[in-house]
Amino acid sequence: MALLDEEGVGRLTMRRLAERLGTGSTTLYWHVKTKDDVLDLALDAIFAEVGIPQRGAPDWRAGITALISEWRAVLLKHPWSAALLGRPMLGPNVLARSEFLYATLLEAGIADPHLTAAAYGLSNYVIGSALMQTTWPTGEEQAARQATQDHLHANRERYPTLATHGPLVVDGDWDTSFTIGLTWLLDGIQANAATTRGRGRQTERE
């Protein structure tokens, strides 16, 4: 994990990892079957840092929001992790998080087509957000950032809206954008919880 945090996934090597651990590289293969196993273990390990809120709180939205926010914070803290999410997540820490998510939504009155959609939707949204944010040229890579801005401005006839309203131009902060989108999702989920219980109808929008 230290190696990953400091140097990124591209520089994680069985040989370098072994060196860090003070052994020969081939020794690792006694404890681990393959390099992919190392990555799977590292990925599940960061989920241990995701604090799981107390179950059964009266305000389910607060609970879900807390979980999703913690999850996002952890993904951003370990920038290599988001890119690794393209592998099945079945470690115990991941499952504990999923259990909370499903249980809370279920108690909130979300029934089954919407339940799956809600769990997927929230997960997809966090993963996509973290992936995009950790990918994008950060403030440090001012050069790359400036280059794309220039490129957009140079081709502003072809991309008029992007050149004036696009990201990297307005650079609103990630947090508020994330919160707004999360609110939209939660509103939708909440509306369908109401549907299940008999109030309102919002699902069909042809």
Next chain:
Amino acid sequence: MALLDEEGVGRLTMRRLAERLGTGSTTLYWHVKTKDDVLDLALDAIFAEVGIPQRGAPDWRAGITALISEWRAVLLKHPWSAALLGRPMLGPNVLARSEFLYATLLEAGIADPHLTAAAYGLSNYVIGSALMQTTWPTGEEQAARQATQDHLHANRERYPTLATHGPLVVDGDWDTSFTIGLTWLLDGIQANAATTRGRGRQTERE
């Protein structure tokens, strides 16, 4: 692209690519600076397949939905692509798609904090969905799928909700889940378009 589609990103090698092209591996370095460049080019190339709807249609929701659906279809058609989205997307085809997205939202009356949130939210959602769907054990890997189901069932005291309502158990189809979540996002965006124009207020939720 053919090599990627057939064998996946893990088997894309400069040497194998060269062989496929009928040259020596080192020849490639005349046309391309590094292997990452190859991946960047491949990634932008698939965006050329994303059909961009006609601009300025009366129903902006239909336009956005069409774009997002096409985008998703292309990502799923090239399963290696979603995992590659963890790199800046600045090719011309990507930019054309972004331009449509921003322009259509802007014309729909979405103003700037919400505009960025909407563009990010939609993009994050498609990317996350495609990544998760292409990652998850497909029907072909029945073994892996069954193994995780068994594991969940064996530990059903610890994961009661997952064991009975989790994914891989109910296996609702991806398409409907995706559509439901997309509807939630669009509803939220639409509500904020109305806000901008003076009707309703939904942004603040304590």
Next chain:
DNA sequence: ACCTGAACACCGTTCAAGT
């Protein structure tokens, strides 16, 4: 039960040299 060293088949990339 755990560690080591040598070895294998493969990488991405450079560079002088060819046409």
Next chain:
DNA sequence: ACCTGAACACCGTTCAAGT
């Protein structure tokens, strides 16, 4: 302007051998 071959420094992984 484009292609080639040899070469470098590095991979993941195996396996017989040690303790």
